[in-house]
Amino acid sequence: MKGLMQASRPLTVSASRKGFSGCIRVPGDKSISHRSLMLAALAQGRTRVYGLLEGEDVLRTAEAMRALGATITREGTVWTIDGRGVGELTEPSDVVDMGNSGTAARLLSGILSSHGMNTFMTGDASLRSRPMRRVTDPLSENGASFLTRAGGRLPMAVHGTEKARPITYRLPVASAQVKSAILLAGLNAHGRTVVEEPVATRDHTENMLRHFGITVDVFAMDEGGCRIELTGPVSLTARDVTVPGDPSSSAFPLVAALLVPDSDLLIENVGLNPLRTGLFTSLREMGADLTIENERTEGGEPVGDLRVRSSRLRGVDVPASRAPSMIDEYPVLAVACAFAEGTSRLRGLHELRVKESDRLAATVALLEANGVKVEVKGDDMIVHGRQGALGGGRVQTHMDHRLAMSAIIFGLAADRPVQVDDTAFIETSFPGFVDLMNALGAGLGTGTST
Numbered sequence: 116m117k118g119l120m121q122a123s124r125p126l127t128v129s130a131s132r133k134g135f136s137g138c139i140r141v142p143g144d145k146s147i148s149h150r151s152l153m154l155a156a157l158a159q160g161r162t163r164v165y166g167l168l169e170g171e172d173v174l175r176t177a178e179a180m181r182a183l184g185a186t187i188t189r190e191g192t193v194w195t196i197d198g199r200g201v202g203e204l205t206e207p208s209d210v211v212d213m214g215n216s217g218t219a220a221r222l223l224s225g226i227l228s229s230h231g232m233n234t235f236m237t238g239d240a241s242l243r244s245r246p247m248r249r250v251t252d253p254l255s256e257n258g259a260s261f262l263t264r265a266g267g268r269l270p271m272a273v274h275g276t277e278k279a280r281p282i283t284y285r286l287p288v289a290s291a292q293v294k295s296a297i298l299l300a301g302l303n304a305h306g307r308t309v310v311e312e313p314v315a316t317r318d319h320t321e322n323m324l325r326h327f328g329i330t331v332d333v334f335a336m337d338e339g340g341c342r343i344e345l346t347g348p349v350s351l352t353a354r355d356v357t358v359p360g361d362p363s364s365s366a367f368p369l370v371a372a373l374l375v376p377d378s379d380l381l382i383e384n385v386g387l388n389p390l391r392t393g394l395f396t397s398l399r400e401m402g403a404d405l406t407i408e409n410e411r412t413e414g415g416e417p418v419g420d421l422r423v424r425s426s427r428l429r430g431v432d433v434p435a436s437r438a439p440s441m442i443d444e445y446p447v448l449a450v451a452c453a454f455a456e457g458t459s460r461l462r463g464l465h466e467l468r469v470k471e472s473d474r475l476a477a478t479v480a481l482l483e484a485n486g487v488k489v490e491v492k493g494d495d496m497i498v499h500g501r502q503g504a505l506g507g508g509r510v511q512t513h514m515d516h517r518l519a520m521s522a523i524i525f526g527l528a529a530d531r532p533v534q535v536d537d538t539a540f541i542e543t544s545f546p547g548f549v550d551l552m553n554a555l556g557a558g559l560g561t562g563t564s565t
């Protein structure tokens with residue numbers, strides 16, 4: 116599989132001449148898609164996945180699970196996985212390349228740590244700069260060992276163990292990736308694996324493990340947060356999975372519709388897991404006309420349709436405690452804040468520094484380049500809402516899909532055109548994003564490869 120580094124796709128974005136109306140769907144949830152492929156590969160039997168996100172990040176996971184012995188095929192939009200069983204993955208004959216995906220690299224590290232074989236893992240330049248110690252430190256406690264570059268960076272060799280010990284671990288950072296890596300390692304460890312989570316993070320791993328037939332216990336802790344426990348070794352039973360639309364992807368057309376006048380947009384079939392909906396809460400606090408229709412449960416996850424109309428937004432104070440439920444949405448929320456009336460304070464953003472880019476610095480740069488007054492105080496970002504004409508800047512996206520999409524949304528609402536240095540990385544999480552916005556009338560062109 117080729118990487119996205121091959122050709123950059125710059126784009127110049129001008130204000131949309133018309134509002135965004137109609138009915139759309141966004142691609143499948145990225146977190147659920149990764150997990151469906153991994154758990155299906157660990158299950159015994161055949162799993163069909165409906166609505167899988169066919170973005171580059173998830174395709175990397177599919178490729179890795181194939182390299183580990185699962186049979187994975189695609190017919191139309193349905194993916195079929197014939198699993199190997201827990202403890203039965205086979206040693207890859209080549210380096211596994213996780214591309215741009217932190218989720219793929221971290222979760223897979225957990226699985227590999229409790230399989231008795233050696234695996235070599237790498238990623239693109241962005242992923243190779245991201246910290247892996249947050250998973251290799253706890254996972255080393257189960258008997259596995261890891262050899263990384265300086266600073267705990269990829270490429271990395273994983274020396275897994277078939278005699279994995281169960282881990283008890285209190286998460287030092289709110290991270291669903293770290294929690295999931297430990298739980299996945301625990302599937303093939305002998306005894307009780309325990310993860311203490313002081314602040315709740317997305318629980319798709321726990322939900323999907325239950326869907327595949329195993330018991331995952333969750334206890335509220337007196338001091339707040341919860342303790343998640345499972346007993347290994349387990350055997351997973353293949354079960355079909357239906358993936359809802361990704362709320363993190365819905366954020367982009369949603370904010371576009373809020374900012375561009377005369378919009379009235381329905382985004383159907385969006386996942387509404389309460390540990391993912393912090394953005395919707397924050398936008399409502401800003402005065403967004405955003406309602407949820409047709410709420411239902413599909414594939415064990417709450418789902419609904421989002422109805423959004425253009426709104427006059429005001430500044431907001433987003434508490435740090437909300438960050439895990441909207442961690443990937445801060446760049447586009449900051450864009451909404453730039454067009455709002457008054458000042459916004461987005462608190463507790465330290466984790467943004469270790470995403471595909473330093474998203475805190477890159478979001479500040481995006482706003483400043485386009486005439487927005489913005490400050491960073493500690494881990495907080497303070498955005499001073501519209502104080503004159505906006506736009507006219509050039510945005511550097513640093514191999515980060517969320518920055519590229521946020522810059523495009525900024526340009527669609529701005530007074531002057533915004534230049535985006537590279538939109539190619541949008542393929543990691545939202546294939547077809549530019550086409551979808553164009554179908555709504557955004558007039559973006561398709562970008563040119565260089």
Ligand SMILES: O=C(O)C1=C[C@@H](OP(=O)(O)O)[C@@H](O)[C@H](O)C1
Pocket residue numbers: 145146147218289290291292293295317442443466
């Ligand atoms: O578990 C997951 O699927 C994810 C967890 C989050 O990362 P952290 O665990 O690093 O917060 C999020 O940023 C990422 O896009 C997906």
Ligand SMILES: C=C(OP(=O)(O)O)C(=O)O
Pocket residue numbers: 215216217218219443470471517544
């Ligand atoms: C942080 C993200 O993903 P990952 O950590 O999987 O690279 C993201 O999609 O915004």
